[in-house]
Amino acid sequence: ESRRPMAPAPFRPNPEQWSSEQVTLAWLGHATVLLNFYGVWILTDPALFSRIGVDLRLGTVGPKRLVAPALRVNELPCLDLVLLSHAHMDHLDLRTLRKLLRRPVSVVTARDTGDLVVEAGGERITELGWGDHVTVRAGAGELRIEAFEVKHWGQRWPNDRPRGYNGYVLRREGVALIFGGDTAYTELFGRLRSGGPYAAAIMPIAAYRPWIWNHCTPEEAVQMADAAGARFFVPMHHETFILSDEPVEEPRQRLEAALAAEPGRLALRRVGETFVVPRV
DSSP states (O other), rough: OSSSSOOSSOOOOGGGGTTTSSEEEEEEETEEEEEEETTEEEEEEOOSSOOOSOOOOOOEOOOOOBBBOOSSSGSOOOOSEEEBBBTTTTTHHHHHHHHHHTSSOEEEETTTTHHHHHTTTTOSSEEEEEOEEEEEEEEEEEEEEEEEEEEEOOOTTSOOOOOOEEEEEEEEEEEEEEEEOEEEEEGGGGGGGOOOOOOEEEEOOOOOOOOOTOOOHHHHHHHHHHHTTTEEEEEEEEEOOOOOOTTTTHHHHHHHHHHHHOGBBOOOSTTTTTEEOOOO
């Protein structure tokens, strides 16, 4: 892969132009989403270098990106929260975290993963298990984060100890969002419905062939978002790294087909696109 060029991101977000009177998000690639939630800045599962995998300090050994991140670390706004779903290297990238955590920022992560954040330089760390919640206080106000169960696993290495893996609900000023993390199909999303409605669900849609027991298909991702009662669908975890056998563009194509009857629900399609959540 070293000789393969990395394509530029098709779009580039302009977070300095985002209004703190709105909920705005941009997909930076893979599971990394930047959100301005009424003035509270959040980054999910940050991986913003050219490779993911084993961090050797001088570089990373592992899969190379197909598409460059839409923003680099030094192009991000000042963050209030880094949200980590689990310890897998494509979701908890130590090299990216080391750069992000040079500035004071709160980190919410799954149980038994805080030691990795400490290794990256983190200090304001909260671990959540399923059913736990925390309120993060930022300059613009408070954000409530609730962890819920998904169908995945959390070990970073084959011989690693069991670690947690979460999906999250984010709540602020009467608006709720779902960040699905990484998950196979599960009926657990139906349990979220009573806590809705949800303005949007950010859901993984790829790496299902042959890993169907740990990663959902696009159609299953839509079913889970529907079960929870999400209005808009924000796809992620696709077209960034080759982690499975399905063709690179297949997940997006299948997702568009699954939402063909209601295409207005599909919030983003390409790396770097920005979406403003409409007020109800």
